[in-house]
Amino acid sequence: MDTRLLKHFLALSETLHFGRASEACHISSSALSRSIKQLEDSLGVSLFERDNRTVSLTQQGLKFQVYAREALSQWDMIRNALLEDAQELQGELSMYCSVTASYSFLHDILRRFRSRYPRIEIKLHTGAPEPAVHRVLNGDEDIAIAARPDNLSGALAFKSTGLSPLLFIAPTDDAVIAPQFAGDIEHVNWSDVPMILSEQGLARTRVDRWFSNKALKPNIYAQVAGNEAIVSMVSLGFGVGVVPKIVLENSPLANTVQVLPVTPTLPAFDVGVCVLKKKLKNPLIEAFWAQL
Structure with missing residues (x-):
């Protein structure tokens, strides 16, 4: 199944920048533009408003963004459920944390996980710690290392690391x-x-x-x-x-x-790993969660 167009769309919808999105997808800006046009032609609607300076999602684009995230998540789940029978998990997990967390809490976790599941790719994004939980809630990341909020959303699972x-x-x-x-x-x-x-x-x-x-x-x-x-x-x-x-x-x-x-x-900060509860059904995330 070719999920390439959905991945190209999501990269652009999250960055709203053709240069950064094409770099993330390892393609040229013109190739990314062709992918978006192909999607829009198939759907019969415009997904983005764009001019020489800005890119923004249309109302139809916002709706399609929800679908694209869910479709890719479901595809990863069924693909890895099938691969799990062969004891060979593979795919991609996106993760967010602060720079400090990346070389303190995360280092040992990823070292163990990598040795056990070498075919699972980790896309690590670092930045300020404040948006970590929201990036998971919004579906921008699969996993985040974050301080547990005073009021943890019922949609989140949280496992403390210290x-x-x-x-x-x-x-x-x-x-x-x-x-x-x-x-x-x-x-x-x-x-x-x-x-x-x-x-x-x-x-x-x-x-x-x-x-x-x-x-x-x-x-x-x-x-x-x-x-x-x-x-x-x-x-x-x-x-x-x-x-x-x-x-x-x-x-x-x-x-x-x-x-x-x-x-x-x-x-004190209760620092740990958070993920959407519904995503724990994903074999990749389930494997990561189980080894914490």
């Missing part, structure tokens, strides 16, 4: 910031402390709640995407940040910052 405390960090030798924490931290005037925080996500929610419980409004110096950037900005003396312990432990700048013994402590 806890990572959330830490307040400050520069060790900055002439302005460091002296504020030289004495009793209980007497620190947090309203005067410049904070470097995540733009959104679980860490930001918990920090905001911490300040709210103290009846304080944080003095936000910068809002950034990615915990590694927070460690970097703190080490340069721009302010105090909050990051998971695993990020700090794996940072080359760990010796340039200090962990502040703030109270109360923030709830």
Whole structure:
């Protein structure tokens, strides 16, 4: 069965960029354009609105995107159910995680999985941790490594791999910031402390709640995407940040910052693997899930 056109369509629907989509599909932009035209001619509708500068999905394209994802998922399930009888799983899994998770939590997991199922290809996408869960819920990824949300969707299955405390960090030798924490931290005037925080996500929610419980409004110096950037900005003396312990432990700048013994402590991240429950029927995902 030729699923090539569906894969080309999904690549373009997710990137909305012919160059990036054609690169992901390992074809030329003109070949990708021909695939999309072939699909549109077969369906009798336009799937994309495009001009010289932008590409966007039409209403028909949005509907077809749901179908294409489900069709490819069903095809992988039946194909691998048949291959499972021959004890030879093969196919592709897409996965999302932060850069830190890719070489901490994920490394050993993939090493074991790869040795057992060498014909299963892993498409690994890395980025900021905040969108990880939503990428799975939206069907953009099969699997994600993420911190368990306070309210986990009923559509998701989650398997914990470990806890990572959330830490307040400050520069060790900055002439302005460091002296504020030289004495009793209980007497620190947090309203005067410049904070470097995540733009959104679980860490930001918990920090905001911490300040709210103290009846304080944080003095936000910068809002950034990615915990590694927070460690970097703190080490340069721009302010105090909050990051998971695993990020700090794996940072080359760990010796340039200090962990502040703030109270109360923030709830730790429960880091694990999440997947849509309905996708656990897929033999590839079932195999990955079983070996965690």
